[in-house]
Amino acid sequence: MRKSRKKQSTTSLFPLKVEELKKQIEEKFENNTDLNITIYEHQNKNLIVFYISYQVAKEKVENVLLKPLLESKKEWDTSSILNEIPLSAGETVDKKENILKNLINGSVIVYVENENAAVSYVMLNVEKRGLEKAETESVVIGPQVAFTESLETNLNIIRWRIRSTDLVLEKFLIGERTPREVRLLYLKSLANETDVSTMRQRLQDLVVDEIEDGNVLMQYIEDSSSTIFPQYYATELPDRASYAITKGRLSVLVENSPTAIIAPTTFISFFESTEDLYMRWNAGSFLRILRFFSIFISVLLTPMYVAAVTFHYEIIPLELLTSIGESRAKVPFPPIFEALLLELLIELLREAGARLPTKVGQTIGIVGGVVVGTAAVQAGITSDILIIFVTISALASFTVPSYLMGTTIRVLRFPMIILAGTLGIIGIMFGICFLFIHLLKLTSLGRPYLSPVYPFQSEDFNKTFFRFPSTFQGKRFVSYRPKDLMRFNNKTAKEKNDIDE
Template sequence: MRKGHKRNSSNIFPIKIDQLEKLMISKFENNDDLSFTVFHHQNKNIAVFYIPYQVTPDKVDNLLLKQLLENKTSWNTESILNKMPLSSGKKSDRMENILEDLIKGCVFVYVEDEDEIVSYSMQTIEKRDLSKAETETVVIGPQVAFTESLTTNLNIMRWRIHSTDLVLEKIMVGKRFSREVRLIYVKSIANETDVNTMRQRLQDLEVDELEDINVLIQYIEDSSMTIFPQFYATELPDRTSYAISQGRIGVLMENSPTAIIAPSTFFSFFESTEDLYMRWNTGSFLRILRFIAMFISLTLTPFYVAAVTYHFEIIPTQLLVSLGQSRASVPFPPIFEAIFLELMIELLREAGARLPTKVGQTIGIVGGVVVGTAAVQAGITSNILIIFVTISALASFTVPSYLMGTTIRLLRFPMILLAGMLGLIGMMFGLCFLLIHLLRVTTLGRPYLSPIYPFRMQDINKVLFRLPQAFQGKRFASFMPKDLIRFGKYASKKKDIDE
């Protein structure tokens, strides 16, 4: 990370307009991005300059230039601010402020020999329309997703959380190319220590630029060495607003269609907003199914390798005969066979993600069938292993978080190596190592495995399964919100009309 370069902060005013023009053109390396026009009005020279593609032309012509030139007033800095029918005007006399506002879409008006210059924000914002989420698809519940426009995203958050207690704290990040970041929380609920920690991490960043909020996560997360994601990155406004209402913190960044939710535990990555919208028993079933799928995805292929290589005695006799016939023509040991198929699945997945949508789906399905069938017929692998690898791949896709799903798929490879070298003992060694590692990981300074470690019985029903809504009156105690109570004991008490 580099410290920002020192800028010239001297007062350049008063100045002649021709000198101002030369100075501004030199700041833009003599290119054609700057529109600099000089008008002669009431015996005074007035300069108007801006970057054309950063502003809205109709606003400049109708709201500024028309008023400026048709009015008989003898303009100066104060009269422009007081009489111009625009509300966003401000004065400046520092070059670094002028350049910063210029690239943000401000139009500058300077009356020759005045001590200050006036600017108006007339920024034009290019943005795509609201659409469905691409990586976090949901069947039940709101379908809208965040966009690259920070203004639109803030509007969505205000629309979803109708409270004067909602804080949208502005922080500028990036020394050379600054980006606006918003720290979002409910002041009366969010833990003050978490808010201060996140604010400090954002303010202490000394980087030139940030390409996306996922890059920001890599700077502010607790540990950059762990493979597990520590903050949940979501493109769903309803998930973000729900987390904020529970006492957690959201972070939005300019030009990024993703929000950060912090702190986020290991179990947060297996939760889906659909769990809230479904019946409690259905939501609990699906959540438990995801945990089972995660375990299957991580251990099924390594278990096959360990059993076939070292532990034939644990395989049922009838299945052992079928397995022997399937592997009779395979010249490779199970570990190479498994790694080959896992790599093939990953190649197909990556190719399907990078190719155009319709072609990618075809390649994924047809390629998997053709290559798998050809591999069995050529004697490179057994058909039983193909079944196991396919089940493992399908199980990894049940995780709502793309980052956590990718992590689980990546962890399969060291687990296969351990199983191939040490059998079930190697598998247990790998699982114990993962557990010890997870016990050491933190998220915004809080334990990653909450509420399992440290154990909090009152929070178990919020991560492993769901109880009926009437029993969800308390917030997640492990995050220590200021207000633990969501609703009272009798909030959902039912009465008939004649009672």
């Protein structure tokens, strides 16, 4: 998908008759009834105006462009139109490729017969939805606004949060058949030059038909396409994107996508929430540690049950072993099949709840889980103790702030259950070792994925696994290698300058 771009023609289309131009445009937009082409006669000269009707603001075209153009007593040519019409977004175009590109991007094209260029005015009629609360990354404390599908709105939000002339917004146009605008955002005085150059090169070298969404772009430019782990963070929260930018990282915004890409990213950062910053450091640290603990619960709890019941009865306390034996007395299936069946049932309920309308989905999730679980126990298909373990594992996976990483953890449970059911604890240890080796090999924009654990960076531990008070966090993340490592002086921040009474 990365290859050299096609060279555009450098031959000018003009000068020519307006009828000839009309014929060429109509041939290119065959059977497009929304293409509006009108030929006017003004001051003994033919004038052609064409645009796609549903893409432009028609009132603006009529009142701001056509009315002064046709009522004027001047003899129009390309330069006089561009200078006299009071519109800032005007430019001259003389190549057919540029005219077609501007046309489908919401421009109005004006051409005076036998001139050397046409005039293009951007009059895009953009449909926007209002700013709303985030859905996939809901927060209780902190800003509630989320990104929208409008790139202009998203850039405006970031600009409003980062009021600095140091903010760079590099522009790219990606897509051979359906071009979309992509913006690379970073602070010039902080972002690592290697990271900026790497991301810029990946965006420039990308040649595809279209970019459907920011999440699709993320898959095109990631370091490894074979891993199940996301290598960039996809967020719909402007405060998270701006926080990452002010710490020396990069963000990428895509036109028509309500998602911002944050890079580089570490495995640990997927378990951090912006709420941790807005809480007291004690509570924020507790919740962050709880999320890390939930990873092990989600991935290992059900496999440990399967391994213990299948191979290692001796590690189960006698009282609990009696309860497990009684609950499994009527179950005809081996523990591995029983666990996989329940895990699949949980995933079916979760997927059904996500696809149905909100109110119906909540009902399906609660009622379906209770009814199906109770019926499965009474029918002797599964044991009630395993239902408890599977439910706890599912709840633990939902504590992950990132939807992509949460899905990854839920998928990992299935191979771990199979390893536990076939090899016992040895299989679980094999799976854990394989995961650690795989994570050690991964990179995000060329940076180690397991940083600050590997390579070991003790200075970043108080910003990842837990939080110290803000006065102790004078340094930025060493792992991301920003140009300016210091945020403020720790000693000065600790000084109390209260007024003596």
